[in-house]
Amino acid sequence: MLRHVTGTRYVTPLREGGSLPGLVEADDLGTYVVKFRGAGQGPKTLVAEVVAGELARRLGLPVPRLVVIDIDPIIARAEPDQEVQELLAASGGANLGLDFLPGALGYDPVAHPVEPELASRVLWLDAYLENVDRSWRNPNLLVWHRKLWLIDHGAAIYFHHNWPRAAAAVGRPFRADDHVLAPYATRLSEADAEFVPQVTGDLLSEVLTLVPDDWLVGPDFESPDEARAAYVAHLSARVADSGAWLPQVAAA
Template structure:
């Protein structure tokens, strides 16, 4: 199945930093008259966090989960020169070129498990997704979920695919059961996991995954050490997802076991 490409916008105004995250994302205006939450290539984990955000968000979208539109966001070399905060100015200067933006959900509030509900099917889909992409950051402490117009939306997948920060033993990481799913904020509500597991393992396939990996810009695959080519990096991401999908029963059992300890 074909995956539509992302739009590309030009950032025209830096509005304010969003200091909730350690990587200093920011709210900004683009030349399409929309506001975006920008994730910068010059931040802590660099382009790897952008790759995780791109792959995680677009896999979620394909699976029918509510994710703000992702766009490629270009910063030109003059952007940020007038910024008074030196830390932010450095971040903007190191982020010249292609970054990633998420459509800004104006007026959204952070999901609170004690105050907001989430029906079992949606909770099960989100838990399964996060186990598949090894997303360590959807906990009670940091839900990365928003309520917007009374609906739940998924944001911030930059902590997924954590294997790529060391790039060692990625084959072994592809078949891990993902024990950290026990801390997932929606696990107590995920009561339709078997149904979701059957649906998603049928819906995802290698052709789709290769198309998704093909969305990664070449510019984000020019890594510092230069010992691995962009084509080889892209192939590792594809193989990781393909192997993980083929062994989905492993992480699915971990989800089931973790949930049994809660009920």
């Protein structure tokens, strides 16, 4: 399971994202960028963050540590912004925290060229999970201690917003035209050969067990375990058909 902490102080909103994440201090003395379950996109965004982030970690890609952070809406009392107060009031219970990387810089593709191997591995993962939110307009990459870090995966696996049509998306091609790392990703076939054997049903099941039950409840499934099985089945089918969705960057 992901480590559980308790939020002790809401520090400040981070208004770069549409979901209004915030910086929160916790009882483990850590500081986290928190994605709130009460935001407009709902808990499915948090599910996507866990699936993409923890799968990336297991494939050796750098992502900030994830925690489940319990929020008591009472911490909103000292916050003067009414929008933030309403968000915290709607987010009592388990939320998602990403380890805050102090001093990290936003990725600049001119100032920070990326090695073809790393760029190809990141693009492969984004293509697999249909993460459309790593464009040159919004890279969702940080540079911290001279190392590239992947953040903000809430837009990934968007098939889960329409489960009745999810099967039709298994082989859906991924367009890499706008992907910020596409110019460097010249070894996609090598990344495919490396990752496909690693992304097994067991690995996907391991990642899905990290998602809290109450983020998976809803009208689509009778139980959280049924939801987990559906995610594993879809993602297993998609990785088995990588030739259908893997972009051809050179041709693009």
